[in-house]
Amino acid sequence: MSKNRSKNRRRAKGTPSSTGIEPTLNSKVISMQSKRRPRPGWFSVLVLLPACILSLCALDHLWITEDAFITFKSVENLWSGYGPNFNRGLRVESFSHPLWFILLVLLRLAGQAALPVLAAATGIVLSVCGLILATEGARIRFQSLPRLFPLGALIVVALPPFWDFASSGLETGLTFAWIGGVAWSLARIAQSQQGVLRERIFWLLGLAPLIRPDLTVMALAPLGIALLISRSANDMRVESFLRLARFIAPGLGWQIFRMGYYGLLVPNTYLAKEGFGSRWDQGLIYLHDMYGLYWLYPVLALALTLVLTSCSASTKKLTGSSRFSACAIPLALIVSGTLHSALVCRTGGDFMHARLLLPGLFAILSACAVVSFPSAMILRRACLYSCLLWAAWIALCIRPPYKSNISPQGIADERAWYIQRSLTTRPVTLDDYNFHTFYRIGAATSELARRNRDLKAIYWAHIGIATAVMPDYLTIIDPFALNDHIGSHLTLLKRGRPGHEKIAQAAWFLARYPAGTGMVIRNQLAGEFQQAESPEAIQAARIVLASAPIRELNEAVSSPFSTQLFFTNISRAFRLTTLRIPPDPIEAVKKFR
Numbered sequence: 001m002s003k004n005r006s007k008n009r010r011r012a013k014g015t016p017s018s019t020g021i022e023p024t025l026n027s028k029v030i031s032m033q034s035k036r037r038p039r040p041g042w043f044s045v046l047v048l049l050p051a052c053i054l055s056l057c058a059l060d061h062l063w064i065t066e067d068a069f070i071t072f073k074s075v076e077n078l079w080s081g082y083g084p085n086f087n088r089g090l091r092v093e094s095f096s097h098p099l100w101f102i103l104l105v106l107l108r109l110a111g112q113a114a115l116p117v118l119a120a121a122t123g124i125v126l127s128v129c130g131l132i133l134a135t136e137g138a139r140i141r142f143q144s145l146p147r148l149f150p151l152g153a154l155i156v157v158a159l160p161p162f163w164d165f166a167s168s169g170l171e172t173g174l175t176f177a178w179i180g181g182v183a184w185s186l187a188r189i190a191q192s193q194q195g196v197l198r199e200r201i202f203w204l205l206g207l208a209p210l211i212r213p214d215l216t217v218m219a220l221a222p223l224g225i226a227l228l229i230s231r232s233a234n235d236m237r238v239e240s241f242l243r244l245a246r247f248i249a250p251g252l253g254w255q256i257f258r259m260g261y262y263g264l265l266v267p268n269t270y271l272a273k274e275g276f277g278s279r280w281d282q283g284l285i286y287l288h289d290m291y292g293l294y295w296l297y298p299v300l301a302l303a304l305t306l307v308l309t310s311c312s313a314s315t316k317k318l319t320g321s322s323r324f325s326a327c328a329i330p331l332a333l334i335v336s337g338t339l340h341s342a343l344v345c346r347t348g349g350d351f352m353h354a355r356l357l358l359p360g361l362f363a364i365l366s367a368c369a370v371v372s373f374p375s376a377m378i379l380r381r382a383c384l385y386s387c388l389l390w391a392a393w394i395a396l397c398i399r400p401p402y403k404s405n406i407s408p409q410g411i412a413d414e415r416a417w418y419i420q421r422s423l424t425t426r427p428v429t430l431d432d433y434n435f436h437t438f439y440r441i442g443a444a445t446s447e448l449a450r451r452n453r454d455l456k457a458i459y460w461a462h463i464g465i466a467t468a469v470m471p472d473y474l475t476i477i478d479p480f481a482l483n484d485h486i487g488s489h490l491t492l493l494k495r496g497r498p499g500h501e502k503i504a505q506a507a508w509f510l511a512r513y514p515a516g517t518g519m520v521i522r523n524q525l526a527g528e529f530q531q532a533e534s535p536e537a538i539q540a541a542r543i544v545l546a547s548a549p550i551r552e553l554n555e556a557v558s559s560p561f562s563t564q565l566f567f568t569n570i571s572r573a574f575r576l577t578t579l580r581i582p583p584d585p586i587e588a589v590k591k592f593r
Contacts, residue, residue, distance in 0.1 A: 046370055047135045050153035051128045057157065057395075058124045058166035062426040063415055064116045065352075066438070068169025069430075069464035070482065071095045072115055075104050080472070083261075083561075086463070086483040087475045091557045094463075094483040096267040097171035098254050099210040116169060116429050123173030127166035130176030130362070131156060131369075137184035138369035140191055141326055142310050145372040147380065151303050151387060152369035156362065158391035159294055160399065161354035164415045175211055175359045178204070182222050183333055183366040190229050190325030198230040202246035209251035213267065216251065218340045218363060221332040223247055229325050259573040260566035263556030266577060271488040272481040273499050279348035282498060285409050286349025287341070290357050293401075294394050300364065302383065304334070307368035314372075330367035337363030351499045352414045353400050410497030433465050441521065442469030448519075449474060457513040459506055459520040477509050485557045486512075486550075490583045507533040507585050511541035540585035547592035549579055 070086065074095055078084045084101065086094040095101050107118040135153045142148060156162050165172040185201045205226065208219035227243060258264060266275070291297055311327045341360035350356040373380045400413040404420035418427060422436045433439045442465065449455045449471050457475040460466060463483055467476045480500050481487030487504030495501060506520045510533055520533075544550060553576055556569050582588040 046139055046148060046150050046153075047132055050135060050150050050157050051132045053157045054131055054162065054166070055124060055128045057160075057163040058127060061160070061163040061415065062120055062124075062167050062428060063164075063418070064120055064167075064169040064428050065414055066418065066462060066464035068116070068119060069468045071097070071101060071104060071169075072119075073463075073467060074101065075108050075115065076112060076472070078105060079108055087477075088473065089558060090475070090483075090485065091262050091561070092483050092485050093258060093262045093264070093267045094269060096269045097174070097210075097212055099207060100171035100174050103174070113429070119169045120167040120428050123165075123167045123169065126173035126177040127162070130173070130178070130180035133177070133180030133184040134362070134366035135369040137180070137187035138330075138366065138371075140184075140187040141329060142314055142370055142372055145310060145313055147373040147375070148370050149373050149384065149387075150369060151306060151371045152365035152367070154387060154391055155296075155299060155303065155365055156369075158395045159354075160395070161290065161358060162362075165355055165358060168415075170355075171211055172355070172358060175215065176362055178207060178211055178215070179218075179359065179363050179366055182219075183329070183363075183369075186222060186225060186229070186325075186329045186332070189226070190329060198226075199243070199246070201226050201230070202243045203250065206247040206250040210254055212359075213270065214340065214343055215359065217343050218336040218359065219247075221335040221339070225325075225328050225332045228328070256570070259570045261561070261569070263553075263569040263573055264577050265573050268485065268488050269482050271577070272484075272502055273347075274492045274501065275347055277348075277492065278346050279495060280346060282348040282409070282495070283345030286411065286498070287345050287357065289349075289400075289407070289409070289411050290354040294398060295390065296361075299387070299390055302387070303365070303368040303371070306371040306373070306383070307334075309374070310368075310372040333363050333367035337361060337365075337367075348495075348498045349411075351410055351412060351497055353411050355414070406497075410500070430465070430468050436465060438462050438465040439469055442466035445474075445519075445521065446470050454516050455519060457509070457518040459509040459518065475513070477504075477513075479504050479506070479509075485553060486545075486581070489553070489579050489581050491580045493583060502583075505533065505537065505541075505583065505585065507537035507541045508545075510538050511545055511585075537585045540589045544581065544585060544588045544592050549592065550581070552576070553579060 071094075074084050074086050077086070077088060082088045083091060084093070085091050103122065104115065104119060107122065108115050110118055131153060135150055138152065139148065166176075167173070181204055182201070185197060185204060189198050189201065202223075205219045205223050208215040227240060230243065231240065255265075258267070262268070264271070270276075291300075307330050311330055314326045315323045337360040339360075340363065341357055344350070344356045344360065373383055400407075400411075400416070402411070403413060404416045406412045406417075418433075418436070419425065422433045424432045424435070427433055427436075430439070441460070445458060445460075445466070446469055455474070457477060458467075458470065459477050459479065461479045463476050463478045467474075470476065477484050477487070479487065481490065481502050481504055484504060486508055487502060490502050490504055492502055509520065510518055512518070545554070552572065556565075556572065556576060559565055582591055
């Protein structure tokens with residue numbers, strides 16, 4: 001009895017057993033497991049450090065762009081009881097981000113003066129949240145692997161365009177939050193098969209066309225993966241139908257509203273920029289303007305290689321549906337980003353440097369936001385040092401070569417352009433732009449309108465900052481047709497600077513607002529406009545405006561709104577969307593006579 005007790009005491013104290021083998025093996029297994037299991041603190045560094053860097057860089061590049069004030073004008077008219085329109089009495093959808101518009105309407109509760117500041121701050125918060133969600137989603141997918149590194153997140157925080165458009169007042173921050181939310185939700189569903197999240201992700205994916213219509217393309221691949229990983233063995237066809245219904249419902253609801261209220265199938269801005277057309281040559285120039293400048297081709301090749309090897313390594317430890325999800329989710333994000341980037345290139349890109357390519361790039365980088373570095377010491381160090389050197393060089397030294405000018409291809413570093421002309425490092429509020437030419441033209445026009453009560457409408461090519469200074473009752477018609485239901489339907493005959501290709505002659509404006517009630521303001525782009533409108537062109541424009549198709553278009557956007565008009569607009573939305581008018585009024589008479 002005493003001998004057995006002494007043996008038990010020795011074993012309890014951890015002394016070697018009689019064989020001397022079992023405790024040694026257990027200690028080795030425990031030590032190996034501790035080496036393989038990453039420390040919990042490293043998870044927070046992986047996720048939070050890139051987000052903190054992005055927030056600091058975005059705050060340093062704080063600003064509000066000219067185009068944001070276009071949406072602010074529609075927000076003010078809605079608050080004043082004139083509907084979500086730029087001009088009072090004209091139902092024209094001059095914005096292409098309905099969900100961001102709704103969010104701005106809610107932010108307007110703090111007051112008109114606070115709206116630009118809140119829009120910039122909200123954009124930064126959403127951008128940072130999007131990066132956190134994307135990084136956490138990638139960490140969840142590869143959490144069983146060693147040597148994790150936030151490569152995709154590092155690429156995001158190193159690129160200056162992400163800093164610029166986080167706070168620009170546009171919907172870009174909301175786009176990043178949506179992409180990050182989709183990546184995180186897919187990772188969580190694949191990991192835990194949570195029932196509530198499995199159903200809510202379809203509502204989340206359905207928000208894509210409300211953020212931007214082109215994001216619908218980006219939602220298709222994640223939708224397919226969500227349907228596959230959300231399906232249970234006992235699910236019937238009705239469950240899949242309901243999930244598809246949740247995906248379709250948000251966009252369909254706004255589409256019905258758009259058709260009934262605005263009388264179009266697409267936003268007016270889509271017609272003004274002729275989004276139905278194809279212009280691959282300019283689109284590839286726009287792509288290289290970003291990817292070539294920041295050396296993204298080799299960096300993305302490395303990131304995609306590492307995410308593929310990480311997927312391969314993670315699947316060796318998984319089976320069944322978990323193994324499928326580990327590979328399918330990153331692949332879906334890469335496909336989504338590639339498809340969206342291709343769509344942007346097809347339409348010719350944009351005039352703002354890198355702006356429309358950021359969502360596609362963010363989706364691709366969400367797939368490789370966290371990757372596993374190679375086990376070989378030489379390869380691991382080569383990957384680490386090359387990525388850190390690239391990030392430091394890009395963040396500190398590389399900027400668009402055209403700086404505050406416009407490139408020969410019509411692309412501009414939008415933030416640099418407005419900073420130089422506003423003489424302010426971080427222009428956010430309207431007062432921050434009081435040295436800008438657009439602000440001074442708006443102030444001069446306001447004084448002229450105060451002295452001339454007959455003045456009702458202005459023909460002016462930059463409808464953001466200047467019109468925010470002008471009186472609210474003035475009708476502002478944009479020659480580039482972003483807010484004009486006539487100019488947006490003109491036929492595009494010649495390609496030019498992206499987003500500025502349709503230029504409506506002032507004759508179309510003066511036919512609606514004769515001299516005395518309407519005033520044409522020339523600016524630095526006057527070379528693109530006719531200096532004098534002939535009486536023959538104005539008279540021809542009046543004849544065209546009196547024709548049946550154009551009267552129907554005017555009725556859809558300017559008649560008193562009613563339930564009957566709503567359903568009538570739905571029935572003729574396709575016809576009005578496809579309506580095209582020759583840009584020369586004299587030629588248009590021949591078509592509509």
